[in-house]
Amino acid sequence: MSRFKWIPSVLVSLAAGLFACASPIAAYAAEINLSYAFFAPARTFPGKQMAYWAEQLTKRTGGKVSVKTFPGGTLLGARDMYDGVTNGVADIGLGSPSYDPGRFPLTSGVSLPVGFPNATVASRTLWQLTQEFHPKEYAKFKVIAMFTTEPGYIMSRTPVRNLADLKGMKLRAAGTGVPVLKALGAAPIGMPMPEVPQAVQTGVINGTMTSREVLKDFNLAESLKYVTDYPTVVVTFAAVMDRKRWEKLPPDVQKVIEELASEMPTWTGHYHDNENVGAALKWAKKEHNLQIISLTADERAKWDAKLKPMAAQWVSEMTAKGLPAERFLTRLRELRDQFSKE
Ligand code: DTR
Numbered sequence: 001m002s003r004f005k006w007i008p009s010v011l012v013s014l015a016a017g018l019f020a021c022a023s024p025i026a027a028y029a030a031e032i033n034l035s036y037a038f039f040a041p042a043r044t045f046p047g048k049q050m051a052y053w054a055e056q057l058t059k060r061t062g063g064k065v066s067v068k069t070f071p072g073g074t075l076l077g078a079r080d081m082y083d084g085v086t087n088g089v090a091d092i093g094l095g096s097p098s099y100d101p102g103r104f105p106l107t108s109g110v111s112l113p114v115g116f117p118n119a120t121v122a123s124r125t126l127w128q129l130t131q132e133f134h135p136k137e138y139a140k141f142k143v144i145a146m147f148t149t150e151p152g153y154i155m156s157r158t159p160v161r162n163l164a165d166l167k168g169m170k171l172r173a174a175g176t177g178v179p180v181l182k183a184l185g186a187a188p189i190g191m192p193m194p195e196v197p198q199a200v201q202t203g204v205i206n207g208t209m210t211s212r213e214v215l216k217d218f219n220l221a222e223s224l225k226y227v228t229d230y231p232t233v234v235v236t237f238a239a240v241m242d243r244k245r246w247e248k249l250p251p252d253v254q255k256v257i258e259e260l261a262s263e264m265p266t267w268t269g270h271y272h273d274n275e276n277v278g279a280a281l282k283w284a285k286k287e288h289n290l291q292i293i294s295l296t297a298d299e300r301a302k303w304d305a306k307l308k309p310m311a312a313q314w315v316s317e318m319t320a321k322g323l324p325a326e327r328f329l330t331r332l333r334e335l336r337d338q339f340s341k342e
Helices: 006-028 045-060 081-086 107-111 119-133 175-183 193-201 243-247 251-288 297-307 309-320 325-341
Strands: 032-038 065-070 092-095 141-148 153-156 170-173 187-190 207-210 226-228 236-242 291-293
Touching (some): 032 045, 045 065, 045 236, 045 251, 081 092, 107 119, 107 175, 107 309, 107 325, 119 141, 119 251, 119 325, 141 243, 141 251, 170 175, 175 187, 175 207, 175 309, 193 207, 236 243, 309 325
Parallel strands (some): 032 092, 170 207, 226 291
Antiparallel strands (some): 141 236, 153 207
16 A cells, blocks of 8 residues: 555645635636726716626626726727727727717717707617617627717807807817817817817817716816807717627627617616706806806707708718618607607
């Protein structure tokens, strides 16, 4: 009998002991870790959406998936978000298709002046259209969440009461808002939202056109004291995952992500419409004496007339590119009306 006969049994109990120690940890450690990048701060409404989604995914998968979020452009900025996902810098990226209408041509139709009443209706419309049309612009991606801002308003350093006030004014918008400002006679500059506070402070721009919660969430009410009460166009957001990465996820996890994807437009729209914007306006009025400027009926009609040709122009441009623009816009209007009633 070898005197080393006891060794294997010691090893077995050692291993068992180690396993016993390790197993409680294993029960809590996630099997799948995902990184999720966003270009603006966590306190903003898309940032809140990201945190909610991450928390829900972990909860609904029973801890199988853990998500590490990187808000504030710490991993990817607005300009490199979608390429960053393709290159594997982040598993998921939340960017704004509105910043690059050339890359997301069909989606840009949602940012036409079509009279969405709020972010909830626009977000649901955007998601439903994407489900029905499968735009080629997302071919490399799995879209995991979509939503929009409320229709944007002009917020400016000096009051804008009419087209004459607006003439030549340097105003910033997301890429899809640039033609709107141009049609109204302003001098538009396209730039991502996180760059706006500094551009306002240094006088590069006299204001911006976007959703009104930025008055508080980016502290813009300090310099921009006027909001012109004329709702224009929404800005779109899409959170995507690289398609190959998506295909590697187990079906039960994919199922939860799809379930969440169908909920996010309404969740985000409700938060933005019912809490976020209202709280920001109240704060800006109280802390910074924000003024809301109403347009006269005559003036409003002039603005409407300037924006009216935009939809038809968009259809002819996109049709020339071989996109089903006419059908897309018709369906958009149907969905807008349907969701407005719900
Ligand atoms: N993408 C936007 C809109 C925007 C509105 N609120 C936020 C908050 C965080 C990031 C972006 C935005 C725009 O640029 O107009």
